[in-house]
Amino acid sequence: MIEFRIERGSGLPAYLQLVEQVRQALRLGWVKPGDRLPTVREVVSSCGVNPNTVLKAYRELELAGLVEARQGAGTFVSAGLGSADPAVMARLRAQLAKWVQGAREAGLDDEDIRALLSTALAEVRVEGIA
Amino acid sequence: MSTSATLRRLVSKVPEEPDRALVVRGVGKRYGDRWALRDCTFALSAGSVAALVGSNGAGKTTLLSIMAGLLGPNEGELSWSRPGRVAFLAHDRPLYRGFSVADMLCLGRRTNRVWDEQRASRWLRRFEIPRDRRCGTLSGGQRTQVALAVALGSCPSVLLLDEPLSNLDPWARREVLRQLLVEVADHGVSVVMSTHVVTELDGVADHLLLLRAGRLLMAGETDDLLANHVLRTGPRAHRPPGPGEVLWARHFEQQSRFLMRSSPMVRQVVNDPRWTSQPVTLQDLVLAYLSRQEVGACSG
Numbered sequence: 001m002i003e004f005r006i007e008r009g010s011g012l013p014a015y016l017q018l019v020e021q022v023r024q025a026l027r028l029g030w031v032k033p034g035d036r037l038p039t040v041r042e043v044v045s046s047c048g049v050n051p052n053t054v055l056k057a058y059r060e061l062e063l064a065g066l067v068e069a070r071q072g073a074g075t076f077v078s079a080g081l082g083s084a085d086p087a088v089m090a091r092l093r094a095q096l097a098k099w100v101q102g103a104r105e106a107g108l109d110d111e112d113i114r115a116l117l118s119t120a121l122a123e124v125r126v127e128g129i130a
Numbered sequence: 131m132s133t134s135a136t137l138r139r140l141v142s143k144v145p146e147e148p149d150r151a152l153v154v155r156g157v158g159k160r161y162g163d164r165w166a167l168r169d170c171t172f173a174l175s176a177g178s179v180a181a182l183v184g185s186n187g188a189g190k191t192t193l194l195s196i197m198a199g200l201l202g203p204n205e206g207e208l209s210w211s212r213p214g215r216v217a218f219l220a221h222d223r224p225l226y227r228g229f230s231v232a233d234m235l236c237l238g239r240r241t242n243r244v245w246d247e248q249r250a251s252r253w254l255r256r257f258e259i260p261r262d263r264r265c266g267t268l269s270g271g272q273r274t275q276v277a278l279a280v281a282l283g284s285c286p287s288v289l290l291l292d293e294p295l296s297n298l299d300p301w302a303r304r305e306v307l308r309q310l311l312v313e314v315a316d317h318g319v320s321v322v323m324s325t326h327v328v329t330e331l332d333g334v335a336d337h338l339l340l341l342r343a344g345r346l347l348m349a350g351e352t353d354d355l356l357a358n359h360v361l362r363t364g365p366r367a368h369r370p371p372g373p374g375e376v377l378w379a380r381h382f383e384q385q386s387r388f389l390m391r392s393s394p395m396v397r398q399v400v401n402d403p404r405w406t407s408q409p410v411t412l413q414d415l416v417l418a419y420l421s422r423q424e425v426g427a428c429s430g
Contacts, residue, residue: 006332006333008329008330008332008333009329009332009411009413010332010411011356011408011409011410011411011414012409013332013333013352013353013356013357013409014332014333015333015353017333040315041312041315041316044308044311044312044314044315045308045312045315047333048304048307048308048311048333048334049311049333049334050179050311050314050333050334050335050336051177051311051314051315052177052178052179052336053333053336056353119406122406122407122408123406123407
């Protein structure tokens with residue numbers, strides 16, 4: 001079963017941290033469809049996090065179609081989150097390669113490119129909080 | 131899935147107005163001709179954990195005392211959604227000095243209509259408080275634990291806590307918060323607590339009440355308040371990119387940083403690659419509001 005960990009003072013709301021951790025566990029195959037997520041009380045007791053925060057995270061995951069709440073039984077993983085369709089991956093990769101080439105031509109080195117990428121990732125994350 | 135189960139599921143999906151535990155409207159309190167609290171309006175949902183934050187003398191204890199029914203407001207009104215048991219942890223942790231810890235529990239049992247000895251005892255055991263010690267010989271932190279044990283023993287539906295973390299060590303602070311949240315999960319207790327320890331509130335408080343000089347500067351769901359603020363860093367500039375209210379600005383040789391209030395919707399439109407956005411923490415937010423100079427709400 002998945003073990004949650006809340007990073008305080010990271011700026012990322014606790015419910016999003018829980019959502020992220022479930023998504024990551026799915027992506028890495030640590031949890032599979034049919035697995036039960038910890039109960040709200042278990043998460044509260046192990047992480048010292050507000051029960052409403054856990055409920056909010058589970059609701060978010062349910063809306064995303066990743067988990068399913070079964071009355072009285074708990075919350076279960078209902079869908080996997082493997083890597084995308086190979087064709088899509090190939091397309092994204094080709095686009096990125098082209099982008100990287102453009103960045104090099106503009107005089108950016110690898111470190112510049114990484115900084116730019118992590119800025120973009122952080123920005124999309126901030127905008128996605130609402 | 132059977133039809134009735136499907137129906138139940140559908141019904142439970144209908145968005146519902148959160149169960150309001152308490153509605154406070156325009157509450158004010160005057161001591162002589164000085165207003166200690168003015169125009170306080172907010173609502174708390176049942177089973178929520180609200181942090182009441184503000185500098186010393188901001189009116190936190192006054193507000194808690196009014197909510198506890200120990201003080202009558204000079205204006206405004208409070209309405210609880212249903213009659214419930216309110217337990218109040220006062221700032222000075224009033225215990226009888228000559229009583230042993232066990233005597234205090236006994237007093238709790240005698241003076242409360244509803245009493246859960248198990249719940250009170252479990253708290254004392256968890257924090258290793260000796261039952262035979264006289265309250266007068268306990269440390270400040272231990273007195274807090276005894277007062278909390280008595281408060282929980284009375285099976286409250288609302289817990290009002292005045293600085294519950296103030297004289298606890300870091301381990302006890304985390305553990306008290308964790309155990310209080312377990313109480314919320316197990317019994318649906320609503321908690322309002324005043325505190326200065328803002329760094330430990332991430333993921334703990336779902337509501338924030340920010341008081342300054344007797345006025346409520348901010349009240350709402352923590353996640354919404356955080357999402358509506360952002361830290362922007364970019365090239366040195368007098369103004370940040372895009373609309374939004376600037377709470378503070380810091381200028382360095384090559385850089386400027388702004389903490390601003392702007393809705394995430396608006397932010398998405400502004401996409402200046404020279405500027406980065408970072409989420410704010412609860413501490414950033416509280417400090418920004420408490421240190422603001424031009425707050426018009428202080429008078430009165």
